[in-house]
Amino acid sequence: MSSVVKKHFDNVMKVLLLGSGELGKELVIALQRLGQTVIACDSYDDAPAMQVADGRAVFSMLDGVALDAAVAKHAPDIVVPEIEAIRTSRFYEYEKQGIQVVPSARAANFTMNRKAIRDLAATELGLRTARFAYAKTFEEFRAAIDDMGLPCVVKPLMSSSGKGQSTIKAKEDIQKAWDYGLSGGRGDEPEVIVEEFIRFDSEITLLTVTQKDGPTLFCPPIGHRQERGDYMESWQPAHILAAHLAEAQRMAGAVTASLTGSGLWGVEFFLADDGVYFSELSPRPHDTGMVTLAGTQNLNEFELHARAVLGLPIPEIDFLRPGANAAVLAHEESQAAPVFSGVADAVSEPHVDVKLFGKPSTRVHRRMGICTVYGHKDTTIDELRRIAYEAASKITVN
Numbered sequence: 001m002s003s004v005v006k007k008h009f010d011n012v013m014k015v016l017l018l019g020s021g022e023l024g025k026e027l028v029i030a031l032q033r034l035g036q037t038v039i040a041c042d043s044y045d046d047a048p049a050m051q052v053a054d055g056r057a058v059f060s061m062l063d064g065v066a067l068d069a070a071v072a073k074h075a076p077d078i079v080v081p082e083i084e085a086i087r088t089s090r091f092y093e094y095e096k097q098g099i100q101v102v103p104s105a106r107a108a109n110f111t112m113n114r115k116a117i118r119d120l121a122a123t124e125l126g127l128r129t130a131r132f133a134y135a136k137t138f139e140e141f142r143a144a145i146d147d148m149g150l151p152c153v154v155k156p157l158m159s160s161s162g163k164g165q166s167t168i169k170a171k172e173d174i175q176k177a178w179d180y181g182l183s184g185g186r187g188d189e190p191e192v193i194v195e196e197f198i199r200f201d202s203e204i205t206l207l208t209v210t211q212k213d214g215p216t217l218f219c220p221p222i223g224h225r226q227e228r229g230d231y232m233e234s235w236q237p238a239h240i241l242a243a244h245l246a247e248a249q250r251m252a253g254a255v256t257a258s259l260t261g262s263g264l265w266g267v268e269f270f271l272a273d274d275g276v277y278f279s280e281l282s283p284r285p286h287d288t289g290m291v292t293l294a295g296t297q298n299l300n301e302f303e304l305h306a307r308a309v310l311g312l313p314i315p316e317i318d319f320l321r322p323g324a325n326a327a328v329l330a331h332e333e334s335q336a337a338p339v340f341s342g343v344a345d346a347v348s349e350p351h352v353d354v355k356l357f358g359k360p361s362t363r364v365h366r367r368m369g370i371c372t373v374y375g376h377k378d379t380t381i382d383e384l385r386r387i388a389y390e391a392a393s394k395i396t397v398n
Contacts, residue, residue: 012037013310016076018061019083020049022357022367023285023302026293027082028053030306039074043085048358061086071099078309081108082284084158088112102309103210103261107283110259114157114193117255117281125258127251127278130270131196141178144194153195154178156185165229167197198277200270204238205288208252208265209304212311216253219297219304220319221245223381224288228365233389234288235324235381236296240271247276255281264289264305293355294323294372321374324384326392328354328369330362338362339398346371346391354395368397 013036017024020042028038028049040053043060050056057074059066064087071079071094079094080102091105101108110116115134121127133144134157145152145168154177156164164184166177181192203226207219223238224231240248252267255278266286270277289301298318299307307314330338337360346354356369371391375384 013077014039014074015078015080015309016071016074017041017049017053018067018079018081018086020047020053020056021083022048022290022355022359023287024049024082025052025357026290026300026302027080027285027305030300030302031309034306034310034312036306036310039076041070042083044360046360049082051358063087064090078102080284080309084112086112100309101261103256103263103265103283104259107256107259107261111281111283112158114155114280115191118193120258121251121255121278125254127255128276129278130198133194134191135194136191138178141192141194142174145174148194148196151197153197154181155193155195156181157191157193158185163229164192198270198272200272200277202238202271203279204240204248204269204271205234205286206248206252206267206269207286207289207292207301207304208249208256208267209308209314209317210256210262210265211308211314212262214313216256217314217317218249218252219289219292219301219317221248222286222288222291230365230367231287231327233324233326233385234291235322235385236291237319237322237381239381244271244276251276251278252281259283262308262311264301264308290355290370291323291325291372293370294325294353294374296321296323296374321376322379322381322384323372323374324381324388325370325372326385326388327367328356328371328392328395328397330366330368330397331364333361333363335361338368340369341396341398342394345394349373349387349391351375352387352391354391362397369395371395 015038017040020040025048038053039055040049041057045058057070078100088108091101095105122129135141135144151169164181168177182190204221209217220237222236224234248269267281268279285301292300352373371388373387
């Protein structure tokens with residue numbers, strides 16, 4: 001074991017977790033199982049990760065002064081961003097202070113902005129992407145659409161969970177897409193990216209792990225289905241040709257190496273008849289990667305992220321069995337504590353489990369939990385998807 005690994009493993013590190021949703025909650029659990037102390041931060045109190053963390057802080061992480069104050073107060077060894085709504089420009093200063101930023105200040109800043117990451121991927125690294133153009137004004141927006149043709153995809157440069165994202169299929173959609181793109185974006189300057197519509201067969205997430213001392217590792221590819229720009233179900237492994245998987249791994253390795261740092265990344269690709277297209281990446285555990293909570297791998301995505309962050313070795317990622325999950329959604333808005341019914345029915349099938357996130361309120365289409373299921377080597381993905389979907393459908397949120 002190297003001296004770097006010993007330093008991180010033998011000492012209790014204080015982790016400042018920026019973002020306390022369901023992904024953050026699972027990461028807190030993984031870090032605490034390795035003896036670490038975690039302070040969970042978010043813009044609202046009693047967020048899921050706060051319920052299991054050692055401490056909490058409530059403030060707007062887009063407020064640089066408030067973010068600096070939290071860092072000064074808690075004096076963390078490690079800052080781990082888990083959401084997009086953060087004043088990431090402050091991360092460079094934290095690194096100068098000797099604080100480890102996950103995966104790195106460069107990675108956090110680039111991946112929070114679609115313009116930065118797309119320019120890096122397409123222009124600097126030469127990765128295959130959809131054609132694209134940026135627009136700050138409606139006139140630029142119309143010109144980009146004329147260049148791309150219809151249909152095309154519109155996304156804010158900074159957003160999360162599909163907010164502000166839409167597909168323009170007819171001229172009548174243009175104004176609506178522009179307004180929605182601006183309303184769903186984050187950041188100081190409104191701007192959108194217009195993308196060529198790739199006629200893809202499927203999408204995959206390639207969970208990629210970069211280590212302090214060790215090779216870059218890849219999880220088996222994860223397939224997923226989205227609605228309203230947010231994932232509804234995912235499964236592992238996803239079908240992909242060997243040559244296409246090798247190309248996806250090459251691209252994921254190139255972009256994560258350029259961004260630098262250690263941790264788990266969710267790298268997204270389109271699979272089309274003519275090959276693989278790089279889409280986006282997140283420098284943190286990925287929504288679709290929650291399928292690994294079904295025990296598909298020897299280490300789930302949160303355990304992998306925790307090990308990489310702490311500098312612990314990851315000798316291998318061993319795929320154990322196929323799995324799938326499906327989202328449990330709320331269908332109304334309420335500030336009252338949610339009440340779940342149908343959980344007993346949902347887990348009545350073999351190998352099915354339920355993970356309720358602990359979100360303190362509901363809104364329409366808000367993801368409140370997932371149902372996971374695993375199979376054996378001869379179990380088909382279609383069968384696992386059906387079981388997970390039916391289990392999630394049995395749970396209602398009131």
